[in-house]
Amino acid sequence: MQQHPVINQLTQIVGDRNMVTDPNELRVYECDGFPIAKGMPLAVVFPENTDQVSAVVKALNQHELAIVPRGSGTGLAGGSVVYDQGVIICTSRMTQIHKVDLENRIAIVQSGCRNSSLSEAIACTGLRFSPDPSSQRAATIGGNVCTNAGGINTLKHGVTTNHILGLEVVLPDGEILQTRANQCYDGIGPDLPGLLCGSEGILGIVTRVWCRLVPDPKAFRTIYAVFKSNFDACKTVADVIASGILPTSMEMMDGQMIQVVENAFHFGFDTSAGALLLIEVDGVDEILDDEMNVIMDIARQNNAFDIQSCKDAKRRAELWSARKKTFGAIGRISRSYCTMDACVPRSMLPEVIERVTQIGKDHGLQINNVFHAGDGNIHPILLFNEDKPEEVQRVMQASEVILEYCVSVGGTITGEHGVGVEKLAMMHAMFNKPTLDMFLNIKKTFDPRQRFNDAKLIPSDKLKVELHQAPLANVPGGAM
Amino acid sequence: MTLILSTLNELTDAINQARETNIPLVDYGIYHAKVGHTPPEKHTLYSLSGDIVEHYVNDFTVTAHAGITMGQLNAQLIQANQFLPINCDDDLTLGEVINHNIYGAMRVRYGSIRDQLLGLHYLDNAANDIHVGGRTVKNVAGLDVTRLMIGSMGELGLVHQATLRTYALPQQVARVDLELTSLDNLAQQITDWMLGPAYPTSIHLRRMGDTWQLEAAYFGNEKANDVQVQALKNTLPEDESIVIADERRVNMTQHLIDGMKSRQWQRKCKTLVKIVVPPREVVTLANTLAQMGVTQISGMPAHGCLLAGGASLDSEMDQKLIKLLLTIGGIRQWITPPVYDDGKTACVTPFAPDQPDWEFLKKIKKTMDPRNLFNPGRFLENEVLA
Structure with missing residues (x-):
């Protein structure tokens, strides 16, 4: 097959070692963490600096090719799936930490720097970069920005956008834009970094990030509370929030997840439990016991039958390791799974989790739950066999019913994973037409030719993505 | 109307x-x-x-x-x-x-x-x-x-x-007013507080006559505030370059009222400018303003933000200020620009120095307000966009 003329051009810009064009190697890039959507790219380019990104974008524009930005590909909504003949620009080799400025409490990094790399680089400074998605060992900070990633600590410490001070972005025309940086905490005028955070790469490709560093808490108390039912655990979460205490995190696993994790990693969890809460408070050591006791009382009032607390670093690390390994454990029991990501008002959690369970039953699906309960950010995990199209369809239908329900109780279709292609169809449930038109107009302001990660995040009149109709062959171009 | x-x-x-x-x-x-x-x-x-x-x-x-x-x-x-x-x-x-x-x-x-x-x-x-x-x-x-x-x-x-x-709502607010003989160690002092148990809920700097005062406040219950205030005291330098001027506990409503009282000068000022610099540079900025003879200064040093006011702020000083900002990084906006005795506004740009994303923001304005109906020219220059 004749090579596309752009390949030569791209190779000249980034060098041979920073290109992937072999169809077998390209298969790695046909999907991200949302395996239902797949598409084969024409090539994957790995620029090493901003100028190369700019040159690559300009070259691709000359050939009118679609461009898809990608970090480490840990996204869970199909945000970095390429359409037919598109090229992926992967930032994973832009890993430099340009500067750690402790006095200004800022780190300036290339967007391909992994979240955990920055954390490790500043580990001994007393400061940290707060966003901590479960994928932080692999996920890039640019990816965190594009999805406005959350994580376990966000309940108290906020999501990615709360920790970004400035951005450098290569725009869809190849020009380089720097937003309010200068190591200031504030600019003047509309908050462009705020708009770019969570924009899923549809407005440009982030190449450099000014990260706000915050004090790393020194003292913790971790509470482990076991319940007979999801309802009781969720009620505990709602009651803790209503008490005014703001824990660092409140994470929940349902009974099935407890069994899966325990079978896989042997943390010593009670496998007969209906639900488990991991709650952590941080702050001034002398007062944490008081907060911990209030939380434990609330758990008792909600029928917790096993409550333990610890301030021991080793046990704490084990407990959080268990939480972070849950998705790995799921992989042991199901080849494919769809992780959903709705967010609801915290007071609604008990009802919502009961309803999600019922929807799973109605669709003949096993749904496991492990989620950021304190944020109201639920992650129902729908297990399926991707070789059975009918089962995939049931998963997509159940997902839609769950999301519609969450929106109906004041929630949102995505708390931290993004819309990608997964939830495009649901955007109409969230936003009225003028709002969607406004989103599209902003997109066109950045990308008039609509070639930059198009038909992600915003339903597009140019490309229709219908995951229901023909699972496994559903992305335009049919490359799945 | x-x-x-x-x-x-x-x-x-x-x-x-x-x-x-x-x-x-x-x-x-x-x-x-x-x-x-x-x-x-x-x-x-x-x-x-x-x-x-x-x-x-x-x-x-x-x-x-x-x-x-x-x-x-x-x-x-x-x-x-x-x-x-x-x-x-x-x-x-x-x-x-x-x-x-x-x-x-x-x-x-x-x-x-x-x-x-x-x-x-x-x-x-x-x-x-x-x-x-x-x-x-x-x-x-x-x-x-x-x-x-x-x-x-x-x-x-x-x-x-x-x-x-x-x-x-916190049970109480514990406020500690500190007097500083100089600002030299301010940035380091704030960082030290933030990294330990003395991490305040709020930090406010103000110039009182010839001296600098820093208010550190803690929001919590009595026990928590006791612990944190003591931790703060433990960090104060022995050379008495920072000393406690006042200490009090109030409820939140009172704290909010006191805050408003402490900001009254800003409304009375004939001129008022807001400046944001990298946090480390706030000392340079504060000292420069003081050397310029600016008498009224207050702000949030942890975020590099100061408000400065007084009759002495004019277009000449503004030029010096912009020159400084071009060196140390930062931005300023006039909240009340200087007006000469004859009633004419001094020749100062509302916002300076220019930032790299402002041109792009004009495109956003054109997209979101194509007929230029909302506060036209307020931030982005007053040109006809439609």
Whole structure:
């Protein structure tokens, strides 16, 4: 097959070692963490600096090719799936930490720097970069920005956008834009970094990030509370929030997840439990016991039958390791799974989790739950066999019913994973037409030719993505 | 004449009228009336009124009209033992706080309005009701236009409703006023506090005559505050370059009132400028302002933000200030620009130095307000965009 003329051009810009064009190697890039959507790219380019990104974008524009930005590909909504003949620009080799400025409490990094790399680089400074998605060992900070990633600590410490001070972005025309940086905490005028955070790469490709560093808490108390039912655990979460205490995190696993994790990693969890809460408070050591006791009382009032607390670093690390390994454990029991990501008002959690369970039953699906309960950010995990199209369809239908329900109780279709292609169809449930038109107009302001990660995040009149109709062959171009 | 707009119908009518007549709508707010470029000669002034739409007490979120004053809002929240941690005067509306990205000393722990705002309703220039964000504490559906509106000075749309996080009212506020003989070690001192148990909830710097005073405040229960205040005392240098001038415990309502009193000078000032620099450079900035003879200075050193006022601030000093900012990084905006005795405004640009994204923001303005109906030229220069 004749090579596309752009390949030569791209190779000249980034060098041979920073290109992937072999169809077998390209298969790695046909999907991200949302395996239902797949598409084969024409090539994957790995620029090493901003100028190369700019040159690559300009070259691709000359050939009118679609461009898809990608970090480490840990996204869970199909945000970095390429359409037919598109090229992926992967930032994973832009890993430099340009500067750690402790006095200004800022780190300036290339967007391909992994979240955990920055954390490790500043580990001994007393400061940290707060966003901590479960994928932080692999996920890039640019990816965190594009999805406005959350994580376990966000309940108290906020999501990615709360920790970004400035951005450098290569725009869809190849020009380089720097937003309010200068190591200031504030600019003047509309908050462009705020708009770019969570924009899923549809407005440009982030190449450099000014990260706000915050004090790393020194003292913790971790509470482990076991319940007979999801309802009781969720009620505990709602009651803790209503008490005014703001824990660092409140994470929940349902009974099935407890069994899966325990079978896989042997943390010593009670496998007969209906639900488990991991709650952590941080702050001034002398007062944490008081907060911990209030939380434990609330758990008792909600029928917790096993409550333990610890301030021991080793046990704490084990407990959080268990939480972070849950998705790995799921992989042991199901080849494919769809992780959903709705967010609801915290007071609604008990009802919502009961309803999600019922929807799973109605669709003949096993749904496991492990989620950021304190944020109201639920992650129902729908297990399926991707070789059975009918089962995939049931998963997509159940997902839609769950999301519609969450929106109906004041929630949102995505708390931290993004819309990608997964939830495009649901955007109409969230936003009225003028709002969607406004989103599209902003997109066109950045990308008039609509070639930059198009038909992600915003339903597009140019490309229709219908995951229901023909699972496994559903992305335009049919490359799945 | 100023139109007082409350209902959605009134707002819609006002926008439709503006479209028909091509006379833009201008809302420059109470405290920010002199910020930015002057409005076009022909315009309709309006201001908003409003109330709480719904307080989701158990979720610690509140939805309110943009026209509600911060005083009204906090008074109602306090009844439910909650509050909105924005340091601002009671007569500012929520809309003004959003449009101008208002924050104060409590930002150290609570963040700014940028961190508290969850969702917005605004009317675009076709009077469509646009709803972005929502009422959940996490939400990444759609573009984050909620944050884009923060600091937009009302140029991108008419914000009429907002949903925000609220916080538990602390049992008490412990305030420690420190006197500093010099600012030399200020940045390091603040970093030391933030890295240990003395991490304050709010830090406020002000110049009192020839001396500098720093107020560190802790929000919590009595026991927590005892621990933290003691931790603060333990960090004070032995050379007495920082000494305690006063120490007191008050409730939150009193703390908010005291905050307003301490900001009164800002409204009385003939000139007032807000400057933001990298936090480390705040000492350089503060010392430079003092050397210029500026008598009134206060601000948030942890975030590199100072407000400076007084008769001595004029266009000549402004040039020096801009020169400094070009060296150390940062930006300044006039809140009350200097006016000469003959009533003419001194020749100062409202915002400086220029930032690299401002040109691009003009494109956003053109997209979101193609007919240039909302506060035209307030931030982005007063050119005809349509």
